[in-house]
Amino acid sequence: MNGQTGGEAVIEFRGVHYKLPNGQTLLNGVSFAIERGETLILLGRSGAGKTTALKLINRLLEPSGGEVQVEGRATVAWDPIALRRHIGYVIQEAGLFPHYTVEQNVSLVPRLEGRPAAQIRPRVEELLALVGLNPRTFLQRYPHELSGGQRQRVGVARALAADPPILLMDEPFGALDPLTRAEVRNEFQALQQRLGKTIVIVTHDTSEALLLGTRIALLEAGELRGIYPPREFLSSNEPVAAAYAEQLRRLEEFERDE
């Protein structure tokens, strides 16, 4: 496979199949490895199997065939709760708890793990500052009092609360308007370098993939078409990758002509 290097695999897909109960195949024999500290993008159109692949990593789904390994152990051999506490999870629209304040949302996992309250408060403030929200302004607010971009930032802070080594993000910037999206994305890029976590991001946005990914895994109709570093992705001859690259070039030409 293209772009494969010899680092330590944190997450590994081995011939993974996933079928719905009605027999429809969503993933068809997918194999790849994600190395420690890299940001892998799962890129593909709707229905390509990106989100399915992501949910197999934290065992929200279990493979119908093959195996997904996290830290060298099959997900089905992990205690699902322990596995999910090891992995931060950010979804589109953030999925914040509407009946909790920002502080309660962010501190939930540390509280569930029984960490002392004296440690939790400073940690929440630190996380909010990290995602660019002033703790004093936002701690006591409820999700419905936040803008979409602010909700997304709280979602990221919440996922980072227990300091998990792995972070999964499903269309994390998808629900934002283009300007906010660019802003949150750029901040995330800076954050990414400081955190040094293994990150998997699902997106259908090519420019986002190129901007944030150390490698891009291209999925199409439940199959892996290849894994490319961003530069190779643009010059790839693989038809689907070439189509994405072509679409991006047209957009850039349009922007230049303006």
Add this chain to the structure above:
Amino acid sequence: MNVIQYFLRHPSEIFQATVEHISLVAAAMLIAVAVGVPLGILVARRPWLSKPILGTANIAETIPSLALFGFLLPVPWLGERAARLAIVALTLYALLPIIRNTAAGIAGVDPAVREAARGMGMTQRQILWKVELPLSLSTVLAGVRVATVLTIGIATIAAAVGAGGLGEYIFRGLAMVNNSLILAGAIPAALLALGADFLLSVLERRLRPAR
């Protein structure tokens, strides 16, 4: 003799009957909530149980109340004490709205919120107690409110099997063709229903999650 005079002449008797009435309803509601909320959760969790459970509760709801009290009279343990029988019958009527609203409340929790909770490593029990129940509390309470108003009305029938309550006056008034007596039972019962409806609706509004 008009109603007002009757009220003035027998305040402690009417108060006594009102207390009986409230205790019948309160006991029935406590049992109905204790049974109905878990059943509602079960219906939300296992959709295939929804037909048998809601169907049974629905049937109980359609039996005319006077007939239900009559049916339960020959049942051994129940028939021994009228209050016991009345509480069981009232519980049966109260169940349907509580089960239905609990199930609807839990099913109505935003799937993204539930998925986030699962993805964060919350156990099923934590998701239920910390996310699903708090978020559906106002819907559950709306069911409790409907059930309470319903049972306050039906509890007047309990007097037919000798369970006491405000129905005593209504039945006595019917037998004696005395409107004042009927009203002496009906007015406090209506006020009770209105009062319970008001108090529970205030509570329900306060518990409704913001959005």
